[in-house]
Amino acid sequence: MFDERVIKKLGRIDTPFYYYDMDLLRSTLASVKEEADKYNYKVHYAFKANANGRILREIRDYGFGADCVSGYEVQRALETGYAPEQIVFAGVGKADWEINLGIDAGIESFNVESIPELLIIDELAGKKRKVANVALRLNPNVNANTHHYITTGLEENKFGINQWDLEKVVEVLKSLSNVRFIGIHFHIGSQITDLGSFRDLCLRVNDLQEYFVSNRLYPKVINLGGGLGIDYEKPDENPMPDFKEFFALFDEHLQLNADQEVHFELGRSMVAQCGNLISKVLYVKDGVNTRFAIIDAGMSDLIRPALYQAYHRIENLTSDAEKEKYDVVGPICESSDSFGKAVNLPKTERGDIIVIRSAGAYGEVMASQYNLRRLPLPYYSDEM
Numbered sequence: 001m002f003d004e005r006v007i008k009k010l011g012r013i014d015t016p017f018y019y020y021d022m023d024l025l026r027s028t029l030a031s032v033k034e035e036a037d038k039y040n041y042k043v044h045y046a047f048k049a050n051a052n053g054r055i056l057r058e059i060r061d062y063g064f065g066a067d068c069v070s071g072y073e074v075q076r077a078l079e080t081g082y083a084p085e086q087i088v089f090a091g092v093g094k095a096d097w098e099i100n101l102g103i104d105a106g107i108e109s110f111n112v113e114s115i116p117e118l119l120i121i122d123e124l125a126g127k128k129r130k131v132a133n134v135a136l137r138l139n140p141n142v143n144a145n146t147h148h149y150i151t152t153g154l155e156e157n158k159f160g161i162n163q164w165d166l167e168k169v170v171e172v173l174k175s176l177s178n179v180r181f182i183g184i185h186f187h188i189g190s191q192i193t194d195l196g197s198f199r200d201l202c203l204r205v206n207d208l209q210e211y212f213v214s215n216r217l218y219p220k221v222i223n224l225g226g227g228l229g230i231d232y233e234k235p236d237e238n239p240m241p242d243f244k245e246f247f248a249l250f251d252e253h254l255q256l257n258a259d260q261e262v263h264f265e266l267g268r269s270m271v272a273q274c275g276n277l278i279s280k281v282l283y284v285k286d287g288v289n290t291r292f293a294i295i296d297a298g299m300s301d302l303i304r305p306a307l308y309q310a311y312h313r314i315e316n317l318t319s320d321a322e323k324e325k326y327d328v329v330g331p332i333c334e335s336s337d338s339f340g341k342a343v344n345l346p347k348t349e350r351g352d353i354i355v356i357r358s359a360g361a362y363g364e365v366m367a368s369q370y371n372l373r374r375l376p377l378p379y380y381s382d383e384m
């Protein structure tokens with residue numbers, strides 16, 4: 001990804017900034033499409049992973065739908081040219097204006113997370129004399145075996161409708177006339193690398209859909225959410241996840257009824273590896289037992305390490321001297337503003353270019369102006 005020519009170009013741009021490898025993005029999207037098409041699975045891209053305009057357009061051009069978690073994302077999807085009937089809208093706390101926006105646009109479905117929300121969607125749709133499509137987000141109580149901050153499919157999490165509410169929700173659904181039940185939805189967490197969790201999910205989904213069918217509610221759509229993880233340790237060896245194995249697993253374990261559609265909402269796995277945060281070393285400073293490499297990127301540019309103790313591979317693009325250990329930290333006034341402890345880097349000096357790899361998902365989109373910093377700008381391999 002970083003040959004001499006690229007490094008030279010990167011060196012001329014003001015740091016910090018995001019650098020996207022558009023060839024890798026495209027080959028990743030092509031692989032998702034090829035593998036999903038084998039089973040006629042539909043993929044909605046999870047906007048929250050990266051809502052950069054060029055990336056959204058690129059993804060749209062491959063024919064993927066949009067998975068949104070706010071009215072603003074729904075708006076952006078529509079503006080970017082995603083068809084309303086390819087937009088799904090999840091989230092535990094949809095405000096009235098967001099629901100109205102979705103109803104007016106005629107989106108594919110609301111992924112409903114509670115009974116009170118279902119009642120409000122019915123009421124708002126009724127006022128417009130419309131019928132809104134809804135899928136129920138069910139909490140399958142399946143452990144994703146990932147960081148607890150990004151686990152979403154356990155009973156203790158705030159997401160989805162729990163087992164003990166199923167009877168009630170079926171009763172409520174049958175009593176409402178302004179919502180149309182189209183399916184069931186699941187999303188158990190993020191950065192899932194143990195595919196066994198997805199197999200467990202399939203087995204739960206098979207049981208749960210039987211429950212609906214036996215109650216004469218037919219789920220036309222089975223939406224399995226996202227969560228497929230990527231290799232943060234070895235981005236060069238594994239530049240994209242094994243989508244073939246991923247989709248084949250669902251084909252093997254899901255029991256489908258006639259005419260059912262299977263949907264996915266992939267975010268991270270589609271965009272993480274193509275993005276990099278590029279930074280320069282400001283100072284090298286000796287601490288008590290450590291040596292700090294202080295770089296000009298901070299947690300305001302990429303918050304994942306501070307927020308989730310996430311690991312990102314860090315490389316020095318401009319030195320090939322002997323390796324030493326550095327704590328790589330940013331300039332922001334927080335001790336959590338650190339990208340890695342005891343990182344092995346070639347001897348590092350002021351002005352060296354440091355790249356933080358695999359930063360395409362939950363990177364640029366989570367950047368803030370904390371400390372009144374400017375937002376990091378995006379640059380693209382095919383525009384430089």
Ligand SMILES: *Cc1c(COP(=O)(O)O)cnc(C)c1O
Nearest residue numbers: 046090190226227265266267268
């Ligand atoms: C975040 C999210 C996704 C995407 O998750 P990834 O781990 O990025 O694939 C999909 N569906 C819903 C409902 C989400 O909240």
